[in-house]
Amino acid sequence: METVQPPTKRDSSPASGAKTRLSREIVLTTALALVDSEGLDALTMRRLGHELGRDPMSLYRYAANRAALLDGVTELVLNELAIFPNDPDWQAQLRKIAHDLRLLALRHPNVVPLLVTRPLSTPLGLRPLGTLRPLEQILSLLTDAGFEPADALHVYRAYYGFLYGHILNELQEFIVDPEENEALLRLGLHRLPARDFPRLRALGPVLADYDGAAELDQGISILLSGLAAPLAHAESSTDD
Amino acid sequence: METVQPPTKRDSSPASGAKTRLSREIVLTTALALVDSEGLDALTMRRLGHELGRDPMSLYRYAANRAALLDGVTELVLNELAIFPNDPDWQAQLRKIAHDLRLLALRHPNVVPLLVTRPLSTPLGLRPLGTLRPLEQILSLLTDAGFEPADALHVYRAYYGFLYGHILNELQEFIVDPEENEALLRLGLHRLPARDFPRLRALGPVLADYDGAAELDQGISILLSGLAAPLAHAESSTDD
DNA sequence: GCGTAAAGTCTACGGCGTAGACATGTTTCT
DNA sequence: AGAAACATGTCTACGCCGTAGACTTTACGC
Known part of the structure; x- marks a missing residue:
């Protein structure tokens, strides 16, 4: 997977400057960062291409299609385990x-x-x-x-x-961020009809922590x- | 949600003929049928509209957007429990x-x-x-x-x-249908490098049933x- | 330097969700 | 019956999507 040519000129720092050659690893890492920060829907070929400063079509050299890209991200995450x-x-x-x-x-x-x-x-x-x-x-x-x-x-x-x-x-x-978790959550619960969901509503505080x-x-x-x-x-x- | 006017003329059979009025129930039921038979991806507004013989935009009277439609299908299924x-x-x-x-x-x-x-x-x-x-x-x-x-x-x-x-x-x-399950599954397993996945490969028969x-x-x-x-x-x- | 293969780009197509204006049908009130 | 109010369905159009196919550019082995 890794090229091992050392002596000729070659930028070895991967995510350094502007226009290194792409690689599957770079693509997947950027994809994961995008998903982490903006959610799954933000991961489109076009958007990811933009993120990498490349034409979207260039991504197809590193993943057969969007589904394969998703699989790659999954794999990348599981490798952290x-x-x-x-x-x-x-x-x-x-x-x-x-x-x-x-x-x-x-x-x-x-x-x-x-x-x-x-x-x-x-x-x-x-x-x-x-x-x-x-x-x-x-x-x-x-x-x-x-x-x-x-x-x-x-x-x-x-x-x-x-x-x-x-x-x-x-x-x-x-789902909601921990800070205003309690308030929002209870607010959500408040929407529930008291007649149909008495126990769930009563559990508000317990659900919060x-x-x-x-x-x-x-x-x-x-x-x-x-x-x-x-x-x-x-x-x-x-x-x- | 349900109007309760009884005495005037009104067709009570819901899913009878060709062009009854749509209803949330009809929409969701059709959507579920579509998902069951062709998968989640087949459930698009346009396709569902086609299935119902209606303009896709008419669906928005019964679900705020596609996400809400999916929620509706989820709810429908859970109601079977x-x-x-x-x-x-x-x-x-x-x-x-x-x-x-x-x-x-x-x-x-x-x-x-x-x-x-x-x-x-x-x-x-x-x-x-x-x-x-x-x-x-x-x-x-x-x-x-x-x-x-x-x-x-x-x-x-x-x-x-x-x-x-x-x-x-x-x-x-x-995933694969039970008939050719064993064959296909083993075929899939056969792809795995024997060196890295010995136990998984050995489990082929056990996995099958x-x-x-x-x-x-x-x-x-x-x-x-x-x-x-x-x-x-x-x-x-x-x-x- | 030259040929070759890899990497990246361009253009274009069909399909998607859905906003907004509009047409049609139905109910309600007088 | 007629009109007003409202619910239902349609049309058009926009910007986004994935990706096929032909192309240009770059990098590398000789």
Whole structure:
């Protein structure tokens, strides 16, 4: 991916001056910055071209089309996630990944819709490889921990399902910025007919201060203790 | 919303012949049908207008813009979900809702992206009311079961989070139609570099037959048993 | 320097959401 | 019945979008 020609004149600082050669990395990074700052809708070929000071059509050298561009952004974000498949304490590692991914989502909230919906239109085997890396690594973590491959898959599904669900949940309640969160939120709630939504309205204050990390951690605890069961079972009955 | 003039001449059969008056219901139903059969992208104002034999602009009498139309479709789908907040067995009810929602998602897979992403751009209090109904009803179910309101919210979040996560997971693996599922899926997997994705590739056969209902049920069981803890605790210590 | 391939540009097409003015149909009041 | 008020549907037009295809410019190996 990286050219390695050193001696001839070549600007090595990537995002330095005015008109370096484009690269897939530059394109994707700029795209991500755009999405982060102005939302998914702002990421159009024309706009991104403008952002890079290039003709929009030049982007097609680095992504086959807009969908592929979105996939690239997704991949880029997921690459920020560090997983240690060799951690001897698989539960601790899963917990850490969960918190890391949560923070990643909070850092790139506008990318989350991509994270959850892009895979819906792409068969597993055809997804960007960077997207499948976490899956492979977690499978590795779990099988090393003693799970049968099929069980590892089950655990992964339950775990990742819960994790993604939590992230979606949390982002849904976070929309307005934290400062005026309480006021705006209550204002929103006030719109609800009191007759039909008594409990939801009553929860206004509680909704306002949502400790996502704690809530996630608690859920993970419940899940992990439940999921570890087959492991203990197997260990006590066989001796392989 | 509904006019209640009965005695004068008025066609009561709604979706009868060729050129009845439009209505929000007709518009949304047609929109849903379109999404179900051809996907989200097919739902454009122009296409929907064509489908209804009307000028596209006429739709704006029934939805403020395209986003509102999508919200309407979301609401319509969620209305298919029946919740019984008075069920004395809250765990059984939550389990039933989970399976119902799963089936709903399988029936309208193209709507699932809306279900999970639309709320991300709308503060809770401003969502379509039909969207908040499940939340309110589940809160009702849980408080009736003895949960403090704040705890009910916690339980709801963990439960719904897991549920949505599972649905996303399952749909991601379902993309190709079940008939040639195995072949295509393995073909997809075959593309993966063997060096980097050994465990994922090895799981091909297991991935192919995914019993979503069972997997969901098992996850719900784990979660419910963990979530019920505070309830038992409160019951044994106080007597109110 | 020259040929070749890569990178970037230009033009153009069809489709999109929707603002605003307008036409048509229906209901209500007298 | 007639008129006034209103709801419903239509037309035209604008600026944006993704991207196909032909082209020009640049960079690099010899």
